[in-house]
Amino acid sequence: MASGRDHDKATRLWSLPFGLILGLLLNPANGLIGGFAFAIGGLWLSPDLDTQSRALKRWGILKTLWWPYRKLIPHRSVFSHGPLIGTALRLAYLMVWCSLMLLILQPLGLPTPLNMAQTLIELLKREPQAAWALLLGLEASVWLHLIQDGDPLPVEWQRWRHR
Numbered sequence: 806m807a808s809g810r811d812h813d814k815a816t817r818l819w820s821l822p823f824g825l826i827l828g829l830l831l832n833p834a835n836g837l838i839g840g841f842a843f844a845i846g847g848l849w850l851s852p853d854l855d856t857q858s859r860a861l862k863r864w865g866i867l868k869t870l871w872w873p874y875r876k877l878i879p880h881r882s883v884f885s886h887g888p889l890i891g892t893a894l895r896l897a898y899l900m901v902w903c904s905l906m907l908l909i910l911q912p913l914g915l916p917t918p919l920n921m922a923q924t925l926i927e928l929l930k931r932e933p934q935a936a937w938a939l940l941l942g943l944e945a946s947v948w949l950h951l952i953q954d955g956d957p958l959p960v961e962w963q964r965w966r967h968r
């Protein structure tokens with residue numbers, strides 16, 4: 806299994822080529838979005854947020870947001886390291902926190918979670934390619950992480966395979 810340092814190094818190394826390829830396939834702006842998403846996916850939204858990791862430390866005081874996630878999800882389980890599932894769950898988890906914060910900060914005149922969701926959906930409808938570039942970047946960084954770990958299958962699947 807690769808160390809946190811190895812994961813960081815590979816993320817930094819592959820962000821630019823990934824963004825360039827995506828830029829050629831889609832357009833430069835979406836290549837930039839995809840490259841940034843790749844870096845963010847590897848350095849901040851890593852599958853290793855399910856354990857004490859460098860990615861977790863990067864959140865600074867906000868790392869406490871990931872405490873329930875770490876308690877609920879065993880390290881290297883399908884829910885953090887599963888292709889598509891891991892990214893989907895982390896994004897959903899962040900959205901729950903954002904919704905909670907918006908609710909708490911309602912007295913300051915911030916939009917309601919429902920308004921925010923509607924704005925987000927409109928944005929995704931207006932810029933579908935950018936949304937795909939973002940999701941592809943996040944997910945590709947997870948695949949790099951899994952490939953580096955040597956076995957792209959999360960622990961549960963390995964157990965199932967050996968049954």
Ligand SMILES: [Zn+2]
Nearest residue numbers: 852853950954
């Ligand atoms: Zn990992």
